[in-house]
Amino acid sequence: xxxxxxxxxPDFGSGSSCEVSNGWFCTEWITGHWGDTLQPALLQHVELSxxxxxxxxxxxxxxAVAGFRKRWVDAPVGSFADFLYTxxxxxxxxxxxxxxxLTETTVEIALVSYTLLIxxxxxxxxxxxxxxxxxxxxxxxxxxxxxxxxxxxxxxAAPAVLAGLRITTVSTISIATVAAFxxxxxxxxxxxxxxxxxxxxxxxxxxxxxAVALALxxxxxxxxxxxxxxxxxxxx
Amino acid sequence: MTLADAFTPGTFLDALRFIPHNTGLLLSKTGDQVELSFxxxxxxxxxxxxxxxxxxxxxxxxxxxxxxxxxGRALPSVVLIxxxxxxxxxxxxxxxxxLVVLAVPPILTxxxxxxxxxxxxxxxxxxxxxxxxxxxxFRIELPLGVALVVAGIRIAAVFVxxxxxIAAIAGGGGLGDVIVNQPxxxxxxxxxxALCVAALAFLAALALxxxxxxxxxxxxxxx
Numbered sequence: 001x002x003x004x005x006x007x008x009x010p011d012f013g014s015g016s017s018c019e020v021s022n023g024w025f026c027t028e029w030i031t032g033h034w035g036d037t038l039q040p041a042l043l044q045h046v047e048l049s050x051x052x053x054x055x056x057x058x059x060x061x062x063x064a065v066a067g068f069r070k071r072w073v074d075a076p077v078g079s080f081a082d083f084l085y086t087x088x089x090x091x092x093x094x095x096x097x098x099x100x101x102l103t104e105t106t107v108e109i110a111l112v113s114y115t116l117l118i119x120x121x122x123x124x125x126x127x128x129x130x131x132x133x134x135x136x137x138x139x140x141x142x143x144x145x146x147x148x149x150x151x152x153x154x155x156x157a158a159p160a161v162l163a164g165l166r167i168t169t170v171s172t173i174s175i176a177t178v179a180a181f182x183x184x185x186x187x188x189x190x191x192x193x194x195x196x197x198x199x200x201x202x203x204x205x206x207x208x209x210x211a212v213a214l215a216l217x218x219x220x221x222x223x224x225x226x227x228x229x230x231x232x233x234x235x236x
Numbered sequence: 237m238t239l240a241d242a243f244t245p246g247t248f249l250d251a252l253r254f255i256p257h258n259t260g261l262l263l264s265k266t267g268d269q270v271e272l273s274f275x276x277x278x279x280x281x282x283x284x285x286x287x288x289x290x291x292x293x294x295x296x297x298x299x300x301x302x303x304x305x306x307x308g309r310a311l312p313s314v315v316l317i318x319x320x321x322x323x324x325x326x327x328x329x330x331x332x333x334x335l336v337v338l339a340v341p342p343i344l345t346x347x348x349x350x351x352x353x354x355x356x357x358x359x360x361x362x363x364x365x366x367x368x369x370x371x372x373x374f375r376i377e378l379p380l381g382v383a384l385v386v387a388g389i390r391i392a393a394v395f396v397x398x399x400x401x402i403a404a405i406a407g408g409g410g411l412g413d414v415i416v417n418q419p420x421x422x423x424x425x426x427x428x429x430a431l432c433v434a435a436l437a438f439l440a441a442l443a444l445x446x447x448x449x450x451x452x453x454x455x456x457x458x459x
Contacts, residue, residue, distance in 0.1 A: 082441075083438070085394070086394050086434075086437050086438050086441045087434045087437060087438070088394075088397055088398030088399075088401050088433050088434065088437050089398055089402075090398070090401045090402050090412065090415060090430070090433070091398075091401060091415070091429075091430040091431075091433040091434045091437075092430075092434070094415055094426055094427060094430040095427065095430050095431070095434070098246075098247040098248055098423075098427065167309065170306060170309045170310050171309045173310070173312075174309060174310055174311065174312040174313075175312070176312075177312040177313075177314040177315060178312075178313070178314055178402065180314070181416070188312070188314050191314055191315060191318045192314075192405075194318065195318055195321065195405055195406075199321060199322055201322045204315075204318045204319055204322060205319070207315075208312070208314075208315030208318065208319060211312050211315055212310050212311060212312070212315065215309070215310035216306070216307075216310055219306060219310070
């Protein structure tokens, strides 16, 4: 909708010969528009995704602790997260618009909804996977319930939690491109502009490439974090 | 951004009224979307399922399975479709290719891990009883890993329906057509179509969930 509202300025013929012939990789265009188009989009994309994963992580953690302690919490929370995950992204964005408008809030609510299922499932599975014998020994050593949770259960659940975090981060970065349907932000926006105006290949290729590169870089960074912070996790 | 002012919670009621008044339109768009989704899911199944099962059976290609799954998650649907327009042009093939590319990873990876994860002692026992490799795959490994296989197909189906909606920017012809065409169908139409999309994805997930349950129930007495 935003797309239709903006002025359409065809820029055929205004650039280098590569741009005029709609080339796949016009370096002049990339360097010329890095500052005004690509870099802002990349930074907005990082921000949109980081906020969503952070908020999702906090919500999922709270739910997972509850779901782990109380079985009756687990089933409904799991089903609800599963339900949210099932709603197609574009539909969820549009359904939120009447409530929160064409704003970043709309985008963040949708992105956070998609993080919950995998984070929650992995957290609960991680906590449940702690063997009973280990818990027995902790109790035998005189650890309180809180100490057992912080010193035994959390570290043992960490690898599963980090695995969930990796999956979630990569898919959030990917889905954040759909945000451009609602707000003119993120790496989806230059792609949309290109589709609406002139199908400029370089713009589609570079913005898309940046989105994929960002996701893969975030994945690699989290693998590194996992190796350093939780050396007992065998990050695959 | 004056558009934002036009959105109120009351729009939902208009959307609900839009549905009975435009049933024909919504049904035909839903039909288009189902057709595109089925075609893509079918092609993806034919491509990914045998490969995943076979690699899992041979316990080979772990890197491939993991790489495909990460790459599949990292590839945004918007990028795939936009890229497809520049190469294949607007239309059915561009969208089908994009959907297949997105549907393959979850099916392939889940099929691989489903078969790869089956207890090796059980497989050895079957081999000892003289079952051929194909029999082992279809009578032992597939039944034991079927839950994960179905889960992969379910994820793929949800992806496909979600992306088929986005495919409207490339002339996809499904419910997404209504969603991205607010000037024609109005806000109520956009919301009504979004509701239909959500319902469609939910039904697909539900159907595959039932398949999963049915398969498990049939297996239960044997185990």
